[in-house]
Amino acid sequence: MAGTGFHTSCLSLSSSSNLGTCWLVLKTHNARALPGKLPGRRSLTLKAEVKFVNAEQAKELIAVDGYSVLDVRDITQFERAHIKSCYHVPLFVENKDNDPGTIIKRTLHNNFSGLFYGLPFTKPNPEFVQSVKSQIPPESKVLVVCQEGLRSTAAADRLEKAGFEDVACITSGLQSVKPGTFDTVGSKELQDAGKAGLVTIQGKISTVLGTVLVCAYLFITFFPDQAEKLFQLVPAG
Structure with missing residues (x-):
């Protein structure tokens, strides 16, 4: 083209x-x-090589060249906003494993990244390529999308190695897409679908307060004895 x-x-x-x-x-x-x-x-x-295009070029790939859209974000971002009539196969899935190491990592994640950024605790989807192939033939033209452009790049590389012949990605992901570029489904604009947690609170003061609250929560969680001593130093009302 x-x-x-x-x-x-x-x-x-x-x-x-x-x-x-x-x-x-x-x-x-x-x-x-x-x-x-x-x-x-x-x-x-x-x-x-995987094609990297901007949002307007991606729109042309869909409308003119017949590219299918594959969304590889997690289910929470997908439900907030996604391109109409796209396929959804997450590159990462929620990690619900209960071995001791995973429990510790999940607890740390949920008390910081999960709380502050609204990100789920995930692991690579072991069925990713097989799930895509069950919905989209390898000879199809595929536009892979995610929120920031990192997951779509990794997903496109996996698909190319698995035999997909024509794969493209949006540079910088859906966060760079202006409202109205695509027909969408969901309660948010595509560029805002990745925003969640305390970072959605507007204003620098709220951001700082959110950081303080997260740090305080982590301190209380992992150092309960020290936290109790500090509370005892606070004068009673």
């Missing part, structure tokens, strides 16, 4: 003869890894 600014890939050709080996490198769009042999001991190697 002209004018989209898509990333390109390299096409490398090598030819062996009595005079030595000659290498030719060409630029090509949307190539995939297709090892093969040419007559006369020539070899052909194609390497694919």
